[in-house]
Amino acid sequence: MILAVVLAVSGHQVTVEHAASGETRTVDIALDGMRVRPGTLEVPAGTRLVLRVTNLEAVPHDLRLDSGERTPSLGRGETALIDVGPVDSDRRAWCTVAGHRAAGMTMTIRVTGAPSHGISAPDPVHDEAAAASELDPGAAPSPGWVPRDAALPPASGTVHHLELRAVEQELEIAPGRRERRWTFAGTAPGPTLRGQVGDRFEITLINDAPMGHSIDFHAGALAPDEPMRTIEPGERLVYRFTAHRAGAWLYHCSTMPMSQHIANGMYGAVIIDPPDLPPVDREYFLVSAQLYLGAASSDAQVDKIRTDRPDGWMFNGMAAQYDHALLTARVGERVRIWVINAGPGGATAFHVVGGQFDTVYREGAWVLRPDDRGGGAQVLDLAPAQGGFVELSFPEPGRYPFVDHDMVHAENGAHGVFEVGEPR
Numbered sequence: 025m026i027l028a029v030v031l032a033v034s035g036h037q038v039t040v041e042h043a044a045s046g047e048t049r050t051v052d053i054a055l056d057g058m059r060v061r062p063g064t065l066e067v068p069a070g071t072r073l074v075l076r077v078t079n080l081e082a083v084p085h086d087l088r089l090d091s092g093e094r095t096p097s098l099g100r101g102e103t104a105l106i107d108v109g110p111v112d113s114d115r116r117a118w119c120t121v122a123g124h125r126a127a128g129m130t131m132t133i134r135v136t137g138a139p140s141h142g143i144s145a146p147d148p149v150h151d152e153a154a155a156a157s158e159l160d161p162g163a164a165p166s167p168g169w170v171p172r173d174a175a176l177p178p179a180s181g182t183v184h185h186l187e188l189r190a191v192e193q194e195l196e197i198a199p200g201r202r203e204r205r206w207t208f209a210g211t212a213p214g215p216t217l218r219g220q221v222g223d224r225f226e227i228t229l230i231n232d233a234p235m236g237h238s239i240d241f242h243a244g245a246l247a248p249d250e251p252m253r254t255i256e257p258g259e260r261l262v263y264r265f266t267a268h269r270a271g272a273w274l275y276h277c278s279t280m281p282m283s284q285h286i287a288n289g290m291y292g293a294v295i296i297d298p299p300d301l302p303p304v305d306r307e308y309f310l311v312s313a314q315l316y317l318g319a320a321s322s323d324a325q326v327d328k329i330r331t332d333r334p335d336g337w338m339f340n341g342m343a344a345q346y347d348h349a350l351l352t353a354r355v356g357e358r359v360r361i362w363v364i365n366a367g368p369g370g371a372t373a374f375h376v377v378g379g380q381f382d383t384v385y386r387e388g389a390w391v392l393r394p395d396d397r398g399g400g401a402q403v404l405d406l407a408p409a410q411g412g413f414v415e416l417s418f419p420e421p422g423r424y425p426f427v428d429h430d431m432v433h434a435e436n437g438a439h440g441v442f443e444v445g446e447p448r
Contacts, residue, residue, distance in 0.1 A: 064133075
């Protein structure tokens with residue numbers, strides 16, 4: 025005889041009532057909210073167990089048991105059966121999509137009425153085969169290293185076309201340390217776009233990676249259902265938007281777990297100039313971000329992301345990058361520095377040591393201008409996804425460090441230097 029047990033989606037633990045040896049029980053399992061529900065299933069020893077697995081969200085999921093039985097990849101609303109067979113010992117199951125297991129998509133099947141085999145909750149940090157070593161911001165870059173050019177070209181044209189490929193790429197993420205990352209166009213951050221209010225953007229996203237990815241442009245305002253959907257390997261989509269408002273806008277992969285996709289490099293920026301933005305002598309652009317070492321989506325890395333324990337901090341995708349490739353200026357030149365905080369967590373407090381800002385533009389608003397009765401600012405403070413710019417002129421030749429003024433961040437990679445020469 026086959027008995028079906030239907031479970032509430034919100035259940036954390038479910039107990040299957042006593043069953044005669046060999047009796048088959050079918051249990052509904054829901055994949056929803058980056059969780060397997062229920063997370064714990066208690067089954068009498070000897071029960072023949074069948075799992076009826078349904079994915080309730082748009083992100084593809086599957087379920088695999090530690091003994092190898094599994095569902096195919098399931099889209100929203102799709103269901104598959106797993107015949108577990110007679111259950112005589114504790115078992116574990118999880119979603120195999122990259123990062124989903126470490127993000128919490130696990131289930132434990134506990135057997136009652138039989139000796140336990142001692143399965144305990146997974147420890148993603150200590151189970152990691154090769155734990156990441158500590159960050160060394162003072163190390164030398166790898167041979168042949170090329171820094172990210174922080175100079176920001178002016179806006180040009182009114183219609184902007186870009187083909188953006190999601191690819192996995194080995195990158196220098198700290199001096200002398202290269203790791204494989206998920207990227208837009210092979211760089212982290214991805215390409216920086218620049219335009220003016222009223223410009224049109226048409227981005228073709230092509231997924232050349234082995235897992236699903238998506239993109240979300242904060243510079244556009246539109247329903248996310250279609251343009252921000254996850255596309256599978258080999259697929260493409262066209263994302264169109266009009267820039268209606270000025271600002272320094274983040275774009276990023278919005279596939280869940282979003283924190284992992286951003287932390288592993290899938291972010292970039294769109295600069296929409298405020299109307300009548302005056303010209304300056306030099307413009308630079310810096311994306312601030314947390315740095316998580318280790319293999320992308322590994323249990324150890326994901327555990328650090330989930331508990332907000334970055335290994336370091338960085339500008340433009342590499343810790344201490346501009347300690348080795350100094351940004352330049354001359355005395356008396358007007359320098360504009362755009363900054364966006366990509367996160368995925370934590371605030372940024374951008375500061376130039378020895379400099380004072382006479383202009384601050386933050387989140388679409390002028391906070392300070394040179395004619396504001398001689399006022400000045402020392403920090404551009406940005407929460408995750410916020411952006412803006414500051415302007416200053418350097419008073420004399422020398423080296424002026426720039427930092428995230430959270431000193432823990434600065435001392436662990438969020439640091440660079442302006443080298444200022446004599447006036448022309």
